[in-house]
Amino acid sequence: MRKSRWKIATALAATLALAGCATGGATAGGSDSAAQVPELDPNQQVDIVFESYNLAQAGLWTDTITGLVSDFEAAHPNIHVKAQPPQSGGAAGSGTASSVQTQMLAGSPPDVAQLTFDTLDFAVTALKARNLDDLVGEDAVKANFGGEHPFHPRAATLGDWNGDTYGVPYVFSTPTLFYNSTALTEAGLPADTDLSTWTKVATAAKAVTAKTGKPSLGISCSVKGGNWCMQALFKSAGGGVLSDDRKTIEFGEPGSVSAVTMLRGLYEDGVLVNADAATQYEGFAKGDIAIDLNTSALQGLFVSSAAKAGWDLRATAMPAFDGHAAIPTNSGSVLSVFSQDPVKARAAWELIKFMTSDHAYTQISTKIGYLPLRSSLTQDPAALKPWADKNPLLAPNLKQLDSIQPWQSYPGNSYVQVDDILARAIEESVFYGKDPKSTMQAAQQRAQELIG
Template sequence: MLRRSCLKLMLAAGAALAAPAGMARAEMPATVDQPVTITFYNYNLSSATAGADATRELLKEFMAANPNITVEGIPVPPNEILSRVQADIVAGRQPDVAQLVFRDLIYIARDLGGNALEDMVPAAELADHLSGMIPQGLDLGRIDGKTYGLAYTFSTPILYYNADLFRQAGLDPDKPPRTWDEVKAAGEAISQKTGKHGFFPGAYGSVDGTFVYQAIEMSNGGNVRDGNRLTFAEGGAMEAVKMLRAMVDSGAHARIDVGSHMDTMASGNLGMFLYTSAVQNSLLKSAAGNYELRVAAMPAFGEKPTRPTNSGSALFVFSKDPAKQRAAYELLKFLTSKHAYTVITSKIGYLPLRLDIVDDPQYLAEWVKTHPMIRPNLEQLTRLTANVAFPGPNYRQVEKVMMDGIREAVFGEGDAEAVLKQAQADAQSLMPE
């Protein structure tokens, strides 16, 4: 706790150094008339995938169209980027724009000095740019009615399945599971008749699994918290975890290392895999010539509508200098434009938050025709539900205790309900009053 308090004091001091008196309140200019350089902390740039190439392509296009703006892309791995932003603020190297995940939203807005776009951009100009973006996506980056994070790279959980294993198990690949009961039955059949793993969700990682887990439990009417009171061991959330445990006990749900799920699906050794749409292109490449990969919407609890939550990131502006704020906002506008989402969707695999481009021949129409696997995920956006972040200085510890408890409840030998209730009690002690 002392370490957290010291960090908050250092961040406050760093923000003060980065923003001389009055500068943060100065009006952002309407245009960039003089050369300005801004930093862009980006985790896609740190990868060895199409995400880095597509991001570099977009930044090159942006600078060509805006010759007065130089964007210094700073690649940082996703598990390190928040710490890097924190450290550079403390060191007086104020970041201008950062690609950060939604789980850090409350902390960024209340403690890290992120700018609310409504406080930075004229209302009419902001409304004009946000027009056409799906409201549920915009709501993900809002705190107290203001937009701190502008939704950027984005996905929801989708059910990948191996059509060849379905056939070998006597299942119809044209009729993928729609409910969790059907997933359990299909998983048992695949395990028993093929010797391969039946089902696994990417729901247990301490960072990337939270959104898949929340999508599952929210689809059963649960939630992880009610205000500052944790509820992940109650009601529909508890029943969802018990369902997963029952699938493990029956053999339908694989017992594999939580870090190996992608490799297991890519190699053709897993029948069904619930995970982000962002890995679709990668899985398609692995499956080519080896097995037939298909996708379906995430499973439901009976007739209850699913509530798919979001993974991915938002763009946050930290600039305090008005000229850099304008340059940063121009970058945000470009990266969330129709053209940029065409690149982001077709070359990386994230969902477009401007649905009017999907069937527009100027943008994604031709690509979608040849990549119909994106359709189930697009349909899920109509039921998009925010991935719930935790408040307070210990928010990441709270999340870790929760996820540790869920893994133990699902894979352990003890009583799932008792394990999860203890985890909730332990995590509650770390929550704000």
């Protein structure tokens, strides 16, 4: 939310802001003028482009999002939406900001885009995401976060930058520990085995591995693409990735190194699988892995796979380190406006409101498994309560919403390189015999040079 509403806007400033979209200028926010974009006339026909990385995922993800877009168009017959996946290709959720940047350089960015939280700094300072408080008014932004089922207070501010709202949090989860209780019982463990700490997870995984003769534990944080939940492991072990003033990289400090060392121990014990993120979750879905720390966005896939194969799927909260409280971080994304056309920008805002509405979260949560950010929907008998009551897998994820800390974005234009340096250091330390302390400290130094 806004801290101040005083902004100076001139034609020159607008021109400079637009020119800086692809150059990484230091000034935050798009070229907003003091005037808010006007409401649309119901007969005013508008075409907009909506870019969503969920459309790069076939099945439940694409079907759910395209269904919601159709619902939106039915409710707003004058707004026509071209829904597209990121144009950069790659794994779903990767390259979201670079796709917008490439299209911006070509002069045609999407009007509204789904960007992962780790791009927030870059989206505001370099891509010039529109300041929504300026664009439609602070009251309108607050009203969207409110309503009969308001946003959870810890979720509502995740798209804020220096007190202003540049994106509306859209879909995310917390790190959820899924497990195959059938595999645990076959290994001589109770179906409801206590997995509340990493020590207890290690004990259970060793029992399953002794039975099956293969690694039984997947931790998506440990490989490239898992930076969002690796931040949770760092924080839970007393570490972090970035100082509070956003000037100093910290993933080579003792707390963070201890988290990597724990993962190294699991691998050396023969229980942690060495595979990319997709192979890990596919292995869990097939029953090859018994325990998997991952995003709840995979819940629908896991439920379907378990039902078909006849094994019992359960879930619990992210495990804690001994002597520490578990500190979950969020995965996921915000919806931000990039259109400089006032008519298209207003239409983009209408789409954002719809895609973060009670109706949208009812569809997204029941069909995909993402958290309903309007969390009180799960207490409403006319909304998600019947589903939540029948879906115990939701409970640990929903409870962790009360204690989440943000997935932090790195400052500057080299945030992707910083993440790559970190991911490489983690993999080398965990799977390839490098000393965790010296490897993580060296990575920290290289990353520090990139952010200045």
